[in-house]
């Protein structure tokens with residue numbers, strides 16, 4: 001029951017139209033749920049640090065927004081200062097009690113206040129009060145703490161939603177900065193297109209359409225289809241249900257036939273809303289209305305209304321009639337963008353990407369970096385459904401989204417954008433120059449590919465080959481496993497495009513956050529589950545078809561290298577090698593002409609770091625997958641925005657691991673490269689150079705910058721910087737030293753500082 005109440009309150013607040021609306025719902029619903037006489041919220045004003053009386057039920061609401069308390073002042077200030085609940089039987093007798101004139105709390109004795117904290121910041125204080133001399137009991141206190149912890153994020157959301165609306169006094173929406181995670185570097189200024197998630201009434205974007213008639217027709221058709229569905233379910237179940245149970249379906253049908261709901265949706269559509277948006281708006285209002293009903297039976301009807309609304313929405317979404325129009329400089333925004341959603345938009349129109357979930361290490365961010373599209377991930381506070389058609393700015397260096405930017409902020413970003421464009425023109429001249437240090441030490445730079453589009457870009461940037469071809473990308477774009485011949489064709493394209501330069505093809509690396517639509521893997525803990533080589537060794541038919549196709553594609557070219565992902569023990573390597581050798585023998589028998597390609601192992605699991613020497617002895621090369629290695633060494637999910645600031649690429653433990661793999665490989669005489677995102681960071685180039693890596697593989701966009709960084713240093717200086725950073729205790733120190741090193745070499749333009757507010 002408590003859980004249900006919690007969920008309902010949070011959901012209701014979630015659909016609020018702004019902060020005032022949200023706080024109004026909170027005080028009303030909390031007062032009812034806790035059966036108390038007063039519930040109020042004080043919110044901290046960041047410009048004055050005062051706690052402002054922002055909403056109440058039970059006290060004098062004419063003073064809302066008028067009175068406030070300084071930091072540490074009164075019991076409310078005490079809650080905020082101590083960042084913990086204050087629970088008192090008699091508030092007035094407490095030394096901290098401070099009377100706010102006219103607020104009307106004299107008659108209330110019992111006081112319970114809990115802080116509202118979001119990402120370590122105290123946003124405000126939630127209070128309940130009662131006349132009776134009593135201490136709120138433990139379970140009440142725990143309930144309020146639980147609720148407040150959940151409400152914090154929702155309040156921030158409502159606050160931002162509010163800033164999207166015009167300010168009553170200023171006449172313009174307020175500029176707001178939303179902090180997410182840097183996904184792909186660069187600045188983008190463009191217009192939002194929201195990608196609708198599945199049928200979820202609460203996340204339908206609002207859109208204005210021209211063809212109102214078609215929208216209206218679609219809504220009526222969807223309604224009729226749901227009616228038919230409900231009738232047929234009712235008929236199918238008629239033998240098994242009592243007449244009382246059966247009456248439920250009559251209730252369903254009566255909700256659908258209710259002329260008010262249909263009429264309300266229709267009138268919003270006639271006013272220019274698209275059917276999905278109109279439906280969601282009306283349904284949410286009705287859901288809220290039912291949820292507030294006194295009688296539990298009527299409250300339960302909210303669930304029915306929601307279910308019906310979702311059914312209608314599903315039909316509407318299945319025939320999303322309006323062809324989506326992408327404006328020039330589109331900023332794609334969605335709750336959890338996928339590779340497929342990126343595929344739907346013409347690349348020349350795509351200026352930027354914002355994903356509410358995920359982090360800079362998610363595959364969608366990796367893809368965005370490959371496509372050179374500035375991206376912000378994990379923008380959890382962004383009310384993304386309300387952003388359709390808005391103009392906004394993305395800072396992909398710092399993971400910032402600027403909503404309603406002032407002319408001044410816009411000018412600053414515009415300048416930064418132009419600076420970046422000038423830098424990439426300047427770096428173009430490096431294209432045909434070798435990647436070598438000032439004293440002539442070569443460090444070949446390779447690219448990571450997946451899409452065919454990567455190939456042209458990579459060649460333009462002067463890549464010396466492919467260090468990682470993610471074969472799961474072409475698999476993702478299919479509706480079933482591609483046949484051996486289909487695979488041979490797309491592998492051949494890659495090999496031919498780069499020939500005679502080497503192309504390192506990784507065998508299928510699915511699982512984790514990469515699941516194929518036609519081969520779903522559902523697991524509690526997918527990153528520690530059935531991933532990469534584990535899947536393909538369990539399905540030798542998939543593995544064999546893949547390596548056969550690769551080798552067939554290699555015929556007459558000879559630039560193929562095969563790489564095995566997610567290796568955590570030597571048996572996996574031995575088994576995979578056996579299958580590769582067998583395929584090669586069979587192909588020779590079938591008339592294939594070609595040598596066995598070099599086979600290598602990815603070091604991306606901590607176990608492989610400790611066994612790097614043993615692995616190096618078995619194969620032709622090692623390549624470090626620093627993305628996964630970082631996530632597994634630091635126990636930080638690479639997709640989780642909440643822990644993204646713990647994902648430190650320059651963590652001393654990571655540096656030690658990289659160094660020990662490089663040392664082990666060098667000792668065995670086995671070439672070692674690195675193909676995680678770290679390889680594409682110009683800051684990292686100096687340490688990787690110092691460690692003796694034989695090559696770096698990165699997204700094509702990063703290549704010129706890394707080349708410039710390598711060309712600006714002497715080998716002995718790289719080794720010196722490496723030794724310095726290896727003695728440091730934390731990632732921030734390491735990063736600072738590496739920034740200094742770039743700066744000393746006149747490469748300040750590779751170090752970005754955030755754009756300040758005006």
Ligand code: PEP
Pocket residue numbers: 366468470509604624625626627628629675676677
């Ligand atoms: C890695 O883990 O560093 C890597 C290169 O592989 P992926 O990002 O595809 O998991």
Ligand code: MG
Pocket residue numbers: 565604625627628
């Ligand atoms: Mg990996």
